[in-house]
Amino acid sequence: MIKIGPAGSSGLGNEEGIRHAKELGLSALEVEFTYGVRMSNDEAKKIGLLAQELGISLSIHAPYYINLNSEERPKVHASKTRILQSCERGHYLGAKYIVFHAGFYGKEDKEKTYQDIKKEIIDLQKTIKQKKWDVMLAPETTGKASQFGDIDELLRLKKETCCHLTIDFSHLKARNNGKIDYDELFKKIRHIGHIHSHFSGIEWTAKGERRHLITEAKDIKELLEYLKKYGADATIINESPDPFGDCVKTKKLL
Numbered sequence: 001m002i003k004i005g006p007a008g009s010s011g012l013g014n015e016e017g018i019r020h021a022k023e024l025g026l027s028a029l030e031v032e033f034t035y036g037v038r039m040s041n042d043e044a045k046k047i048g049l050l051a052q053e054l055g056i057s058l059s060i061h062a063p064y065y066i067n068l069n070s071e072e073r074p075k076v077h078a079s080k081t082r083i084l085q086s087c088e089r090g091h092y093l094g095a096k097y098i099v100f101h102a103g104f105y106g107k108e109d110k111e112k113t114y115q116d117i118k119k120e121i122i123d124l125q126k127t128i129k130q131k132k133w134d135v136m137l138a139p140e141t142t143g144k145a146s147q148f149g150d151i152d153e154l155l156r157l158k159k160e161t162c163c164h165l166t167i168d169f170s171h172l173k174a175r176n177n178g179k180i181d182y183d184e185l186f187k188k189i190r191h192i193g194h195i196h197s198h199f200s201g202i203e204w205t206a207k208g209e210r211r212h213l214i215t216e217a218k219d220i221k222e223l224l225e226y227l228k229k230y231g232a233d234a235t236i237i238n239e240s241p242d243p244f245g246d247c248v249k250t251k252k253l254l
């Protein structure tokens with residue numbers, strides 16, 4: 001099954017956004033905590049109930065200011081607090097996947113970065129378990145070479161910590177000079193179960209992602225063909241400047 005929904009509510013607010021998604025025949029919505037977790041647990045419960053009633057699957061994008069590999073401990077601590085706040089709201093929203101960009105390599109090599117981030121993920125999972133929050137950490141494939149989170153790193157993290165991952169197809173393209181080998185990718189991710197993903201048009205430079213663009217029909221078609229070819233069970237969250245419009249386009253093509 002393929003679920004389609006927007007990243008955020010395009011300024012409508014979460015409840016109106018969920019209603020609008022339903023009106024457009026969509027089936028998912030990613031709640032954006034881009035600049036901070038500004039929602040109470042009571043509000044989360046209310047929004048979660050509405051989404052459940054209307055059959056809209058929710059996920060959460062945790063704040064952008066996250067670096068689990070910062071040299072400064074207080075920054076790592078603040079990052080973990082933001083992720084845990086997102087997890088708590090996620091629990092009350094009924095949102096399973098908590099999406100975030102895990103961190104930057106900084107001065108460290110890839111392996112040291114991996115080990116440091118892995119340690120923090122395991123620590124976060126201890127709290128999630130203790131609090132009995134029904135959510136999964138889903139670090140995202142990132143769009144810049146300076147950011148931790150290529151597909152192999154995240155698949156290894158999933159294997160070694162049992163976290164999940166978010167596959168941002170556009171970011172993978174941006175990391176690789178605009179090229180993506182879907183066959184190679186789907187062979188790698190076949191075993192992961194549900195594919196929680198992001199998609200949109202993207203502009204990139206040699207350093208990677210620059211900005212998200214409107215999603216072109218030919219790119220959507222290509223992705224949908226591969227999802228079909230591999231019988232994928234997936235959620236596609238559209239992160240373009242017009243997520244609702246692009247979701248409708250995607251749904252028609254599907």
Ligand SMILES: [Zn+2]
Nearest residue numbers: 140168198239
């Ligand atoms: Zn993304």
